[in-house]
Amino acid sequence: MSLILGIETSCDETAAAVVEDGLVVRSNVIASQHALHERYRGVVPEIASRAHLEKISPVIHEALGEASVTLDDIDAVAVGNRPGLIGSLLVGVAAAKALAWSLSKPLIGVDHVRAHLYAGLMGTDADATRDVSSAFPALGLVVSGGHTSLYALDSPTDLRLLGRTIDDAVGEAYDKAAVILGIDYPGGPNLDKLAKTGDASAVDPLPRSLLDPESLDFSYSGMKTALLYRVRGKPQGRGKGATFERSCDDLSEDAQRDLAAAFQEAAIDTLIAKLERAIDHMTASGTPPRTLLVGGGVSANSLLRTRAKQLGETRGIDVRLPAMSLCLDNAAMIAGLAYELFKQNQFDDLTLPAVATVSG
Ligand code: KG4
Ligand code: ZN
Secondary structure (H helix, E strand, O other), rough: OOOEEEEOOOOOEEEEEEEOOOEHHHHEEEEEEEHHHHHOOOOOHHHHHHHHHHOOOOHHHHHHHHHOOOHHHHEEEEEEEEEOOOEEEHHEEEEEEHHHHHHHHOEEEEEHHHHHHHHOEEEHHHHHHHHHHOOOOOOOOOOOOOOOOEEEEEEOOOOEEEEEEEEOOOHHHHHHHHHHHHHOOOOHHHHHHHHHOOOOHHOOOOOOOOOOOOOOOOHHHHHHHHHHHHHHHHEEEOHHEOOOOOOOOHHHHHHHHHHHHHHHHHHHHHHHHHHHHHHHHHHHHOOOOOOOEOOOOOHHHHHHHHHHHHHHHHHOOOEOOOOOOHHHOOOHHHHHHHHHHHHOOOOOOOOOOOOOOOOO
């Protein structure tokens, strides 16, 4: 049995977890910084890195305590070292290096985006006997505040990018749409909740941008701008100096709900349409996916979860959605994917960098 301590500080959650053999989550501690960023309606990088510094030690301590283990029981220390906010990543990377060095245990750097895809494979004790390799080849969709990407996966560590957003990420579009509609921070989850009370058919549909017929890329900026004009009217002037006929305060509660539902439908329709295309694409290339792995903050979305399961049923594909506690940024997924690298003796040394950008 191998126990891996995972550390994750790429954005605004300080997280640590202990995972057994890649699949059994023994502890999963997340200290959210939402309260610190709320008044700015978005994450302020300097505030985030300072809060990580304050929280990292107590969070690691708590993760070990909840798992009823000590540092001596740990077989390796894993850290999400890319991509993310550089100041935030550096805190986790420095903590992981210090622990690995002082304990003489292996250090494993993990790609945060790839780890999101591993989250759907993790679960309870009963699931831990599952043979992870039987899930592949798989189609992966990462949907978060920074990413909207499709991957073809031959294994958890062997993947190829099929398409990505050419402008906003879907989570970012949710957050911006929430601001346009006057919905409180955190926008994505609150918009999802409100959309369930609205009627999308009560308003004209918002445009779905599917790009070229073959394209597996995404575009969300047109949908967001269409919503802005719907709420505030056509702008006078351009850029920051533009003025609008109305503000979101002029929206009735009914209109706010219905527009939230219309946005939710358009956003998720687009994801499902691209998943359909990607399944066709993988099938045509001779590797039809056995599994659909969905990860990232937006995988908590109620409509996406329902529609992805329906898609799996109609296309005969097993759909693995992360447990709600593994959708948002967390360290369990970091320790989970690290186990695959651990088995392959893929360790890092103390030169492991924090890298802001996404890997290829
Ligand atoms: O993966 P994550 O925690 O952080 C990033 O790596 O970005 O994802 C956060 C994103 C935010 O944009 C948030 O608004 C969105 O996920 N999100 C949701 C929902 N829950 C979180 N978007 C739509 N519906 C939700 N239920
Ligand atoms: Zn994330």
